[in-house]
Amino acid sequence: MRCDTCKKEVDEVMRVVVNKGYDRALARPMYNCRECFEKKEQTKRYNQAQTKDKP
Numbered sequence: 001m002r003c004d005t006c007k008k009e010v011d012e013v014m015r016v017v018v019n020k021g022y023d024r025a026l027a028r029p030m031y032n033c034r035e036c037f038e039k040k041e042q043t044k045r046y047n048q049a050q051t052k053d054k055p
């Protein structure tokens with residue numbers, strides 16, 4: 001299978017649902033290799049930490 005982020009052909013991909021919240025059209029499943037998956041998870045965690053204090 002192919003990673004949707006880096007387009008690399010990998011043995012194992014993870015399904016990631018990108019949920020932007022404000023735009024449902026952007027909430028779509030993506031297939032990421034482990035590397036990109038971890039990167040996304042980190043970004044997600046970072047974004048959640050950032051938005052937590054906002055009203």
Ligand SMILES: [Zn+2]
Pocket residue numbers: 003004005006007008032033034035036037
């Ligand atoms: Zn990748």
